[in-house]
Amino acid sequence: MKVFVLGGDGFCGWPCAVNLADKGHDVFIVDNLSRRKIDIDLEVESLTPITSIGERIQAWSEIGGKPIQFIHLDLASEYQKLLDLLIEEKPDSIIHFAEQRAAPYSMKSSATKRYTVDNNVNGTHNLLAAIVESQLDIHIVHLGTMGVYGYGSHRGATIPEGYLKVEVPQPDGSRFEEEILHPASPGSVYHMTKTLDQLLFLYYNKNDQIRITDLHQGIVWGTNTDVTSRDPRLTNRFDYDGDYGTVLNRFLMQAAIGYPLTVHGTGGQTRAFIHIQDSVKCVQLALENPPEKGERVKIFNQMTESHQVGELAKKVASLTGAKINYLPNPRNEAVENDLIVDNRCFIELGLDPTTLDNGLLEEVVNVAKKFSNRCDLKRIPCVSAWTSTQAKAIHKS
Ligand code: NAD
Numbered sequence: 001m002k003v004f005v006l007g008g009d010g011f012c013g014w015p016c017a018v019n020l021a022d023k024g025h026d027v028f029i030v031d032n033l034s035r036r037k038i039d040i041d042l043e044v045e046s047l048t049p050i051t052s053i054g055e056r057i058q059a060w061s062e063i064g065g066k067p068i069q070f071i072h073l074d075l076a077s078e079y080q081k082l083l084d085l086l087i088e089e090k091p092d093s094i095i096h097f098a099e100q101r102a103a104p105y106s107m108k109s110s111a112t113k114r115y116t117v118d119n120n121v122n123g124t125h126n127l128l129a130a131i132v133e134s135q136l137d138i139h140i141v142h143l144g145t146m147g148v149y150g151y152g153s154h155r156g157a158t159i160p161e162g163y164l165k166v167e168v169p170q171p172d173g174s175r176f177e178e179e180i181l182h183p184a185s186p187g188s189v190y191h192m193t194k195t196l197d198q199l200l201f202l203y204y205n206k207n208d209q210i211r212i213t214d215l216h217q218g219i220v221w222g223t224n225t226d227v228t229s230r231d232p233r234l235t236n237r238f239d240y241d242g243d244y245g246t247v248l249n250r251f252l253m254q255a256a257i258g259y260p261l262t263v264h265g266t267g268g269q270t271r272a273f274i275h276i277q278d279s280v281k282c283v284q285l286a287l288e289n290p291p292e293k294g295e296r297v298k299i300f301n302q303m304t305e306s307h308q309v310g311e312l313a314k315k316v317a318s319l320t321g322a323k324i325n326y327l328p329n330p331r332n333e334a335v336e337n338d339l340i341v342d343n344r345c346f347i348e349l350g351l352d353p354t355t356l357d358n359g360l361l362e363e364v365v366n367v368a369k370k371f372s373n374r375c376d377l378k379r380i381p382c383v384s385a386w387t388s389t390q391a392k393a394i395h396k397s
């Protein structure tokens with residue numbers, strides 16, 4: 001299959017691109033390298049040293065991997081270049097990772113809010129419009145987020161895979177049943193862009209019969225996969241800073257360097273998680289099981305387990321001896337929430353979930369220890385506040 005991986009230089013995109021090339025697909029990475037530029041602006045670097053995109057691809061060929069092509073393209077602003085590329089290369093499928101993905105970064109300032117909306121919504125819309133204009137039948141696999149459902153209002157109910165069955169009362173007293181998109185309840189500007197993506201998909205699927213799979217992914221943890229571990233030049237990125245680092249990888253790296261684990265509030269927030277190796281496998285499964293023409297948008301919950309943040313901190317602390325620091329929460333989020341998620345679609349397609357076992361957690365701690373000299377302690381605190389009240393609380397502490 002010829003596959004474009006939009007955002008294929010990123011944390012999820014790179015291991016996905018090499019995995020697909022390893023499985024024999026023809027892979028084209030399309031990326032504007034904005035993630036690397038944001039690191040320069042934030043004066044931080046991936047904890048793991050990562051080579052340039054050119055060196056990564058070269059190294060991949062040198063170790064015998066099926067060649068990958070790279071196209072530098074900004075999905076949000078280079079519409080004609082995107083359309084020409086589609087018409088020239090006629091990909092069978094496009095995996096869309098190319099968005100600004102950090103909630104704290106999206107909440108930093110009005111400039112980053114506007115950038116996140118412009119980049120993510122225009123990028124997704126350009127892709128959809130270009131597929132229609134190209135008149136090609138291309139399957140889109142999009143990386144969405146579990147955060148579109150929101151956290152805090154489910155009251156013990158299981159979150160379905162995208163669609164919710166509702167009963168609509170009729171004037172004559174009868175009721176009919178239908179399935180609607182699960183109500184959206186984003187918790188940041190970033191998460192809001194993903195809920196907007198969902199509506200763009202619903203519309204273009206209905207109007208133009210574009211085949212789409214939307215993956216509502218949980219928090220990805222880990223760093224390398226079996227494929228990126230084959231050569232140090234293929235090493236995947238590891239974000240640890242207060243904007244881009246996600247909670248479990250942050251806790252593991254904090255434990256590795258002896259920094260007290262940064263739990264927000266009481267740590268009562270429950271979130272969905274998936275290991276990077278499973279994330280890559282899920283994308284491959286979604287790619288190889290596309291919807292039929294005319295089928296509604298397929299939505300899969302791409303997560304393998306749920307955990308409370310405070311419990312995760314305790315688990316990491318008991319494994320490593322780290323201390324825990326309970327901090328004022330910079331986010332406007334529920335103090336506590338439950339999270340029960342239906343993830344049967346991937347299990348039925350053959351996913352064998354990797355769970356949070358001590359061996360894998362220790363593997364991440366060891367990676368972090370190895371590169372601990374690259375860590376800039378000043379970049380660890382989460383200083384991006386959701387509201388002015390939150391900003392005052394974190395500055396006081
Ligand atoms: P990342 O920032 O590491 O990678 C995103 C890549 O997209 C980067 O290489 C960036 O340069 C590129 N990009 C961004 N905007 C672009 C544009 N306009 N044109 C071309 N390229 C562009 O992020 P990630 O962690 O790999 O996440 C990938 C996707 O998966 C995102 O859409 C994110 O929302 C989703 N996701 C990530 C996680 C996670 O825990 N990392 C969890 C759930 C969902």
Ligand code: USQ
Nearest residue numbers: 101102103145146147217218219246247262263264269309
């Ligand atoms: N948290 C802490 N301490 C920290 C960092 C975070 O307690 O040092 C808490 C946060 O307050 C939050 C939870 O941990 O309650 C998760 O935060 P996160 O930064 O790990 O995850 P999030 O902001 O939700 O975003 C990440 C990815 C995003 C993806 C999302 C999936 O960056 O791209 O969409 O996970 S999900 O959370 O399922 O929506």
